[in-house]
Amino acid sequence: xxxxxxxxxxxxxxxxxxxxxxxxxxxxxxxxxxxxxxxxxxxxxxxxxxxxxxxxxxxxxxxxxxxxxxxxxxxxxxxxxxxxxxxxxxxxxxxxxxxxxxxxxxxxxxxxxxxxxxxxxxxxxxxxxxxxxxxxxxxxxxxxxxxxxxxxxxxxxxxxxxxxxxxxxxxxxxxxxxxxxxxxxxxxxxxxxxxxxxxxxxxxxxxxxxxxxxxxxxxxxxxxxxxxxxxxxxxxxxxxxxxxxxxxxxxxxxxxxxxxxxxxxxxxxxxxxxxxxxxxxxxxxxxxxxxxxxxxxxxxxxxxxxxxxxx
Numbered sequence: 001x002x003x004x005x006x007x008x009x010x011x012x013x014x015x016x017x018x019x020x021x022x023x024x025x026x027x028x029x030x031x032x033x034x035x036x037x038x039x040x041x042x043x044x045x046x047x048x049x050x051x052x053x054x055x056x057x058x059x060x061x062x063x064x065x066x067x068x069x070x071x072x073x074x075x076x077x078x079x080x081x082x083x084x085x086x087x088x089x090x091x092x093x094x095x096x097x098x099x100x101x102x103x104x105x106x107x108x109x110x111x112x113x114x115x116x117x118x119x120x121x122x123x124x125x126x127x128x129x130x131x132x133x134x135x136x137x138x139x140x141x142x143x144x145x146x147x148x149x150x151x152x153x154x155x156x157x158x159x160x161x162x163x164x165x166x167x168x169x170x171x172x173x174x175x176x177x178x179x180x181x182x183x184x185x186x187x188x189x190x191x192x193x194x195x196x197x198x199x200x201x202x203x204x205x206x207x208x209x210x211x212x213x214x215x216x217x218x219x220x221x222x223x224x225x226x227x228x229x230x231x232x233x234x235x236x237x238x239x240x241x242x243x244x245x246x247x248x249x250x251x252x253x254x255x256x257x258x259x260x261x262x263x264x265x266x267x268x269x270x271x272x273x274x275x276x277x278x279x280x281x282x283x284x285x286x287x288x289x290x291x292x293x294x295x296x297x298x299x300x301x302x303x304x305x306x307x308x309x310x311x
Contacts, residue, residue: 001025002150005058007051007074007081008095009036011237012121013064015128016094016154018043020062022131023153030054055084060150061091067246068097075105082112091116092147094135096171096243098250102138103165115143118164119151120171124238126228132156136174138167172254175247179285180268181215186289189222200225221289235280235287244285245272 001024006017009031020027021044029040030048037047048054051074055061061081065071071093075081081091091109093102093116102118109116117139127133133155137144144160151158161170188211192202203225207217219238220226230236248269255262275291 002059003057004028004150005030005048005054005056005061005085006045006064007031007054007061008064008066008070009033009040010064010066011125012094012128014039014043015125016062016064016133017045019128019131019154020150021045025150025153028054028056028058050079051081052079052084055081055086055089058085058089060147061085061089062150063091063093063095065093065095067095068101071095071097071101071105076108082108082114085112085114087113089114090143090146090150092119092150093117094119094121096120096175096247096250097168098253099165099168099172102168106139106164115139115146116164117143117147118167119147120167121155122171122174123155126238128154135159136161136167136170138162138164138169140164169254172247172251175244176251176262176265176268178215179244179248179272180264181213182219182221182286183268183271183288183292185213185215186221186286186292189220189289190292215286219284219286221286230284230286231289235284235290237282237284239285240282241272241276241285241287242281245269245276245281248272 004020004025004027006013006027006029009017009029014036017027017029017040028046028048030051031037041047063071063074065074091114106116117137119135119137122134123132131154134157135151135155136159137147138161148158161167189199189202199222203220206212220229221231223231230238248265251265252262252269275288280287
């Protein structure tokens, strides 16, 4: 079993690290948030008080961080991962960041004689807790094969997307599909309501017809049809609206740089920006249905409202 350093013990990182412990790995974790480190220690991990301590003697260092700024700092700063990880260690960044950052950090790792893959995930907090994440991995064939047994302790589906940065590229495209799909599903359920169709009836039919999609069958934005969906729990986040907005912005940045046309992705980004701005950053992304209902309905539910998309 491996000695693993795990950096970033938040909503996703903590259950991922716990599953590594359950698989028999020795895991030393680090997070700037002391409360997160305490939770990690409570599930059997060794909590480090500094980033370099998490890297000491590690065969593998895994990061699960919020955005590119934190990733670049963690890896490239003085006393960071590249300076602290032992020669020959494997580095795995499971964060969702831009392709340029993934490739820049991997190039710096190679200079330090360290192997690295970018391995962003899909599935959200429920899949992280269940150990059923999907990993989209970018890196050489050899490095992918080395990382795969470690990733299998946290996920059930491990895809090799291609070279360094390609994991992030696929993740960006995947989450643009998800964000756009959720808006379409939410609009359809709102239209069905106006037309007098019961939500369960729409779900039963559409989930078996051409409208079927993951956003509907796994994360239905209305309460009832999918018991495990955040809609049944006040839109407590699996994937926050803020994180969805971050990924949509990454997709738009990538589209601009590559010259790809993305008008629907741009519209989805604008809608999620409004939803986040009105105070729902930490709600589940499927809660955008509440925003699309409009201000009067939102007021009835006690929601903070600044602006509605259909005004």
